[in-house]
Amino acid sequence: KNEVEQSPQNLTAQEGEFITINCSYSVGISALHWLQQHPGGGIVSLFMLSSGKKKHGRLIATINIQEKHSSLHITASHPRDSAVYICAVRSGGGADGLTFGKGTHLIIQP
Amino acid sequence: DGGITQSPKYLFRKEGQNVTLSCEQNLNHDAMYWYRQDPGQGLRLIYYSQIVNDFQKGDIAEGYSVSREKKESFPLTVTSAQKNPTAFYLCASSTDGPALNMNQPQHFGDGTRLSIL
Numbered sequence: 001k002n003e004v005e006q007s008p009q010n011l012t013a014q015e016g017e018f019i020t021i022n023c024s025y026s027v028g029i030s031a032l033h034w035l036q037q038h039p040g041g042g043i044v045s046l047f048m049l050s051s052g053k054k055k056h057g058r059l060i061a062t063i064n065i066q067e068k069h070s071s072l073h074i075t076a077s078h079p080r081d082s083a084v085y086i087c088a089v090r091s092g093g094g095a096d097g098l099t100f101g102k103g104t105h106l107i108i109q110p
Numbered sequence: 111d112g113g114i115t116q117s118p119k120y121l122f123r124k125e126g127q128n129v130t131l132s133c134e135q136n137l138n139h140d141a142m143y144w145y146r147q148d149p150g151q152g153l154r155l156i157y158y159s160q161i162v163n164d165f166q167k168g169d170i171a172e173g174y175s176v177s178r179e180k181k182e183s184f185p186l187t188v189t190s191a192q193k194n195p196t197a198f199y200l201c202a203s204s205t206d207g208p209a210l211n212m213n214q215p216q217h218f219g220d221g222t223r224l225s226i227l
Contacts, residue, residue, distance in 0.1 A: 035218075040220065040221075041147075041220060041221040041223070042218065042220040042221060043200060043202075043218035044218070045215040045218070048214075086152070086153070088152075088153075097143050097145070097155035097158050097169075098155070098216065099152075100145075100152035100153040100154070102150065102152045103152065
């Protein structure tokens with residue numbers, strides 16, 4: 001069973017700072033997901049990647065398959081980025097479920 | 111707009127009662143999932159379904175039951191056998207299916223918070 005570790009667990013930063021959230025996993029995967037959970041509990045999918053790098057607006061996700069590690073970066077952070085960011089992996093193909101990290105609670109102060 | 115609807119948002123249960131959480135999607139997705147989230151813990155998979163009339167147990171299926179009679183609906187019943195049902199429950203769906211060996215993004219509902227009275 002895959003173990004997914006995220007760091008840091010909590011992060012408070014000032015508006016405008018560059019943010020990095022890390023995710024490592026123990027077993028080879030077919031895909032890694034970055035999710036954003038808002039205070040009300042709803043979850044939005046940010047990225048799904050299996051290699052390389054993806055960018056969407058101020059968000060960048062990278063993955064290193066050999067090192068079993070992924071990072072989520074936020075450039076020019078803003079208070080509206082405050083949320084819990086969750087890393088999740090799928091070990092095989094098909095429609096079985098994801099294995100989740102515990103999440104990183106990010107607070108961006110104005 | 112297409113999406114996933116979970117209802118109710120908050121649910122209270124007396125001990126010994128079964129309760130059913132609703133999950134409906136109009137995304138025409140084949141696969142649907144139920145996850146449970148506890149404070150300080152990652153989401154854990156309860157059940158998933160790749161296609162109508164078929165579903166599989168996840169990591170923590172004990173005390174739960176599901177049905178998949180229609181493509182758009184995947185209700186979760188929390189039975190009295192579930193000893194610690196208080197949690198936040200999330201439903202998700204994706205275009206993954208048994209014929210595909212690919213990975214697709216999962217779309218999530220807004221969740222149902224279940225509490226025991």
